[in-house]
Amino acid sequence: MFAYSFKDIHTYGNVEQVQTSHVSLDLSLDFDKKVISGSCELTLKYADPKKGAAHIDLDTRMLTVTKVVEPGTGRTLKFDLGENESLLGRRLRVKLPNPNITKIEIHYHTDPAAGALQWLEPRMTTSKKHPFLLTQGQAILSRTWFPCMDSPGVRVTYDAVIRVPKGITPIMSAAHGKHEPEKGIYRFELKRAIPPYLIALAAGEIEFKAISDRCGVYAEPAVLEKAAWEFADMEKMMKAAEGLYGEYRWERWDTIVLPPSFPFGGMENPMLTFATPTLLAGDRSLVNVMAHELAHSWSGNLVTNATWSDFWLNEGFTVYFERRIVEELYGKETAQMHTLLGQRELHHEIAEMGAKNKEFAKLFQDLSGHDPDDAFSSVPYEKGANFLFVLEKYFGRRAFDAFLIKYFDTHAFQSMTTAKFLAFMKKELFQGNETAWKELKVDEWVYQAGVPDNMVIPKSEKFDKTRAAAKAFSETGNLDFIDKKGWVTEEWLDFLNSLPEKVDHAKLKKLDEHCNFSNTGNSEVLFAWGMVAIRNTYKPALPAVEHFLMRQGRRKFLKPLYQALWDNPKTRDLSKEIYAKARSGYHPIATATIDDIVKI
Numbered sequence: 001m002f003a004y005s006f007k008d009i010h011t012y013g014n015v016e017q018v019q020t021s022h023v024s025l026d027l028s029l030d031f032d033k034k035v036i037s038g039s040c041e042l043t044l045k046y047a048d049p050k051k052g053a054a055h056i057d058l059d060t061r062m063l064t065v066t067k068v069v070e071p072g073t074g075r076t077l078k079f080d081l082g083e084n085e086s087l088l089g090r091r092l093r094v095k096l097p098n099p100n101i102t103k104i105e106i107h108y109h110t111d112p113a114a115g116a117l118q119w120l121e122p123r124m125t126t127s128k129k130h131p132f133l134l135t136q137g138q139a140i141l142s143r144t145w146f147p148c149m150d151s152p153g154v155r156v157t158y159d160a161v162i163r164v165p166k167g168i169t170p171i172m173s174a175a176h177g178k179h180e181p182e183k184g185i186y187r188f189e190l191k192r193a194i195p196p197y198l199i200a201l202a203a204g205e206i207e208f209k210a211i212s213d214r215c216g217v218y219a220e221p222a223v224l225e226k227a228a229w230e231f232a233d234m235e236k237m238m239k240a241a242e243g244l245y246g247e248y249r250w251e252r253w254d255t256i257v258l259p260p261s262f263p264f265g266g267m268e269n270p271m272l273t274f275a276t277p278t279l280l281a282g283d284r285s286l287v288n289v290m291a292h293e294l295a296h297s298w299s300g301n302l303v304t305n306a307t308w309s310d311f312w313l314n315e316g317f318t319v320y321f322e323r324r325i326v327e328e329l330y331g332k333e334t335a336q337m338h339t340l341l342g343q344r345e346l347h348h349e350i351a352e353m354g355a356k357n358k359e360f361a362k363l364f365q366d367l368s369g370h371d372p373d374d375a376f377s378s379v380p381y382e383k384g385a386n387f388l389f390v391l392e393k394y395f396g397r398r399a400f401d402a403f404l405i406k407y408f409d410t411h412a413f414q415s416m417t418t419a420k421f422l423a424f425m426k427k428e429l430f431q432g433n434e435t436a437w438k439e440l441k442v443d444e445w446v447y448q449a450g451v452p453d454n455m456v457i458p459k460s461e462k463f464d465k466t467r468a469a470a471k472a473f474s475e476t477g478n479l480d481f482i483d484k485k486g487w488v489t490e491e492w493l494d495f496l497n498s499l500p501e502k503v504d505h506a507k508l509k510k511l512d513e514h515c516n517f518s519n520t521g522n523s524e525v526l527f528a529w530g531m532v533a534i535r536n537t538y539k540p541a542l543p544a545v546e547h548f549l550m551r552q553g554r555r556k557f558l559k560p561l562y563q564a565l566w567d568n569p570k571t572r573d574l575s576k577e578i579y580a581k582a583r584s585g586y587h588p589i590a591t592a593t594i595d596d597i598v599k600i
């Protein structure tokens with residue numbers, strides 16, 4: 001029997017009878033056709049090995065399957081692809097003539113429009129010499145680049161042979177094997193079992209620079225030095241993380257700084273964080289995202305949400321852990337400013353959800369009929385982390401940390417449902433104390449929409465000042481309270497976010513002349529300034545917004561900026577104009593979101 005007592009509505013897999021335990025890929029990358037082709041060998045294990053299973057059901061989407069064979073014997077196996085379902089794609093059913101066959105090999109190729117893949121033309125890279133490919137499997141996109149049981153509740157080890165044209169170096173979320181660069185053949189292997197969404201590949205003109213003997217940075221050559229400087233604290237972050245929650249179990253931690261179209265700040269692919277170049281502020285002020293991705297090596301990659309309804313177990317724990325690493329490295333005040341910025345974002349986003357907040361502002365979410373991405377917001381991240389801050393405050397850090405260590409150790413390399421987590425917590429942390437459970441509003445935090453009134457709101461003297469400065473400036477145009485030399489990124493963000501909805505143009509002009517926001521190299525500050533400029537139709541700053549939208553594709557920035565441009569009747573045409581030019585450079589994940597906002 002499998003320890004599988006939950007239903008994942010986002011997989012076709014017949015996981016109660018049979019599960020994949022290893023994925024072995026042999027793939028060629030064709031950058032001209034924008035197609036990956038080759039084979040995917042799956043190792044199977046059965047709930048009841050004597051009984052086996054008559055067939056295995058797998059997830060595919062936009063894949064063309066040409067044949068399925070039994071490796072070793074070469075015997076062809078019958079298969080059929082079901083009807084295409086808009087959310088899940090097509091079920092691939094492979095008949096198992098021998099009910100406990102241990103391996104099947106699927107020959108297939110991908111579609112140029114596969115949702116997990118972004119194929120970049122050379123012009124979209126820094127050197128403009130070579131094309132680039134990057135994958136993003138989370139949440140249910142892995143099935144668009146290899147057939148699998150695409151559920152976070154099914155864990156696999158994996159290996160891969162990747163065949164590439166000259167000039168291209170592939171890297172994966174795995175250890176390097178024996179490469180043959182002269183033949184364009186590269187090998188990878190990950191011996192630790194992970195959910196398929198963490199199998200990741202990037203390929204292009206990529207170079208490496210070590211940071212320590214277990215950390216390093218990959219990037220396009222022109223970006224490498226800057227990236228390695230920005231992320232110089234990676235080793236220190238690892239030490240801090242291990243000091244908090246125990247051994248790092250993935251051997252190495254490298255990162256790749258991808259071309260700017262990567263749609264997320266970071267993605268926690270094991271051994272190899274994928275990162276956006278928008279983190280390269282030049283002053284290491286945005287490296288909390290790296291702490292976040294590292295924290296996923298425990299919360300998410302070691303103990304994984306069993307279904308996408310349990311996503312907050314990945315993200316809420318990771319934001320909590322991220323802030324603890326930030327506190328260790330950069331101090332409590334910085335970590336608390338991050339919490340305050342996150343709380344503001346959380347309230348704002350819940351308000352923006354409108355009626356949808358009834359569904360999507362819960363930690364545990366019923367995703368029936370939804371692509372998990374529909375429900376993506378700061379709720380699992382910030383509400384999740386703030387729930388843990390409530391627990392930490394009540395039980396004290398010592399007890400709470402001991403609980404978390406036990407949680408990670410007990411469930412290492414396993415999947416976790418919300419119900420199972422709550423039961424574990426009731427026993428281990430609350431020790432059955434029902435009164436405390438009620439007092440802390442545990443069920444309200446997890447199962448109800450919105451933010452319970454016992455959220456812990458840190459005090460910040462720095463933010464008292466930025467708020468006072470925003471008030472003084474917006475009321476009188478007085479710039480004296482702005483500490484241009486002394487403020488750090490978090491203070492600039494809080495200042496900009498604290499400005500009222502409407503600020504007159506003369507004041508905005510004065511502000512930009514004084515602070516030079518339109519030319520800042522800090523993506524977060526530019527984004528916050530862009531939001532102020534758009535809602536006030538402050539035209540002198542709109543070219544900076546346009547430039548920002550044209551040169552990077554991080555959805556966290558694109559979505560609110562395009563939404564604000566679209567919502568403002570005076571900038572709606574501009575939103576269409578920019579999107580028409582920029583769209584082809586964005587990742588399919590980003591265009592799927594922005595297509596619903598900007599109608600071109």
Ligand SMILES: CC/C=C\C/C=C\C[C@@H](O)/C=C/C=C/C=C\[C@@H](O)CCCC(=O)O
Pocket residue numbers: 138139263264265266267308309311312365372373375376377380554555556589
């Ligand atoms: C309740 C929602 C359930 C599941 C959603 C799961 C995945 C959504 C999918 O689109 C993938 C998301 C990947 C996110 C990766 C990194 C984020 O932490 C980045 C956050 C925004 C940023 O910093 O750019």
Ligand SMILES: [Zn+2]
Pocket residue numbers: 268292296314315318
């Ligand atoms: Zn995360």
